[in-house]
Amino acid sequence: MAETLPPQQSIRGMTVNADLSEGPFLIDGHDTTPKLFRARCAALGTRTAMREKTFGIWRSFSWDSYFTHAKHLGLGLVSLGLKRGEVVSILSEDCKEWMYTDMGVQCVGGICSGVYTTDSAVQLEYLVTNSDSRFLIVENDEQLDKFLQVRDRLPGLVKVIVIERDGLHGFSDPQIIFVDELYELGAAYDEAHPGEFDASIDATRPEDTAILVYTSGTTGKPKGAMISHSNLMFSVSAGLHNAPVYDTDDQICFLPLCHILERVFSVNAPIAAASTINFAESPETIFDNLQEVSPQTFVAVPRLWEKIYSQVAIRIGDATGLQKWAYAMALKTGEARADRLAENKPVPPGTRLAFGFWDFAVLRNLRRMVGMDRLRRGGSGAAPISPELLRWYHAIGVPVLEGYGMTESAGVMCINAIDDNKFGTVGPVLPGAQIRISPEGEILYKAGNVFQGYWKNPEKTAETFTDDGWLRTGDVGMLDNEGFLRITGRLKDIIITTGGKNVTPAEIENKLKFSPYISDVVVIGDKRKFLTCLVMIDQENVEKFAQDRRVPFSNYASLCAAKEVQDLIRDTIDEVNTEFARVEQIKDFRLIDVLLTADDDELTPTMKLKRSFVETKHDALIQQMY
DSSP states (O other), X not given: OGXXXXXXXXXXXXXXXXXXXXXXXXXXXXXXXXXXXXXXXXXXXXXXXXXXXXXXXXXXXXXXXXXXXXXXXXXXHHHTTOOTTOEEEEEOOSOHHHHHHHHHHHHTTOEEEEEOTTOOHHHHHHHHHHTTEEEEEESSHHHHHHHHHHGGGOTTOOEEEESOOTTOTTOOBTTEEEHHHHHHHHHHHHHHSTTXXXXXXXXOOTTSEEEEEEOOOSSSSOOEEEEEHHHHHHHHHHHHHXXXXXXXXXXXXXXXTTSHHHHIIIIIHHHHHTOEEEEOSOGGGXXXXXXXXXXXXXXXXXXXXXXHHHHHHHHHHHSOHHHHHHHHHHHHHHHHHHHHHHTTOOOOHHHHHHHHHHIIIIIHHHHHHTTOTTOSEEEEOSSOOOHHHHHHHHHTTOOEEEEEOOGGGTTOSEEOBTTBOOTTSOOBBOTTOEEEEOTTSEEEEESTTOOOEETTOHHHHHHTBOTTSOEEEEEEEEEOTTSBEEEEEEGGGOEEOTTOOEEOHHHHHHHHHTSTTEEEEEEEOTTSSXXXXXXXXXXXXXXXXXXXXXXXXXXXXXXHHOHHHHHHHHHHHHHHHTTXXXXXXXXXXXXXXXXXXXXXXXXXXXXOBOHHHHHHHTHHHHHHHO
């Protein structure tokens, strides 16, 4: 066996494949996550693996604890009848038990499938049924209630395990137990069957399905993407080449772990790199948690990066005249420096000295204010981000780098690197991967992290691949002469006006979203004479704008209806229009006057607008503009 192993290279003390064009993909000689997980836990022992906040205090949990809880949870499920290759679903916010479940299930040969906490009882029924889940783990009484609403339609479920007892004291049901009882079952099973857990880990194979990740369902029912151990090992190995994570790093987990981006970044990468995960208390407290943890590496969706920028814009608006001048000077110097670095050119001595001064006087405090004072590398993914926003972050000394991937590529395809970055691109393709552009402009991908297919859906799986085996991304893009990929939009989102002009709306939308007053936007115009858009305002910034100008409003809808707010958004659109050809300019707009959250059908759990759903639901607004 040793003679057939691929050549290895070292990255920050880890050994990974020197050539990722073919497998097996190894990290420190291990070809599956469970094997690597066991090795890391044995080596790191009492060192902190994760932190979780309880009653306002950050509490630490060791790698030993991580392994023990994963083992007892996995073996507890085995004692209840879980077989290799069967699915366990988990319905919970991010927490240590989510990771115990993920690794415990994988270690005993099962498949872990996450369910978003924003999903309804009907959606839970579909996901549990479609995945053939044998067990369901839920966070609390609220999530348990969703199961109870549909339990009669879930005959395949053996047991439901509840993590938190709050609100359920005295509750008794033969099909439902609590997680501490599951740990006890697992500990007893381990004592009666010593060595079985290690044997189960040894039995994992690279080609085994490790996790099911359901697509967000923007077009039809969600599909369960089967991600193998080999897929995950490739994504982590290749990703660490351009986006290294160190064993001294603190990370923050706040996106749903159901999402492939957070799953790879907060579960698999920390196991490989031996970094420490800190769980945000909730998505609403992420800004406070960022300040408390001050991570060295942090990955988020564009909506969060936009929100941080908006908060800074609000504070600058409240600053004194001198403070505004100092910020403007610091930003101007930072932009000059960032532009030189982006062009891979040396920073002139004068600019370097000026930046050093303004960094000390202004920017360092700004980074501390937003919890980015220790950040070595920020990442943005899961949706397009404005190049102007990335330039602003680089100007204040926060290197936010855009990457690109999808569920079907185990989270990653391209990543910009600190020393090899181009604004407006998602970076070069991963080592060992290939990208080509089809005659229609679609990005096609081939690599070791391309998924195995959709669970019980061979027809949709076949549609996702070309005849010669390349993954169809559905995205439109182009490669420059240095191999950097620029994404221009979604194939299905291309607008063809009645005049025959093809317009990709993503670039226009990103320009508009750079405004601190616009949270999201959907450009309309397919089969129409001209372009219009639906706009979601940034509530916090627009409310402050209205209050500063004594504009009366009583609620969100009246805020959107205020003439001053309408004029503000119109002025923003007019300014952006100057950057586009006449046929690409927005002629009219309407504000969506209902606050949207991830609970609403218009938004995915990662806060991306579902374009087709928005267009259908707000058709009356669209018809007004035409």
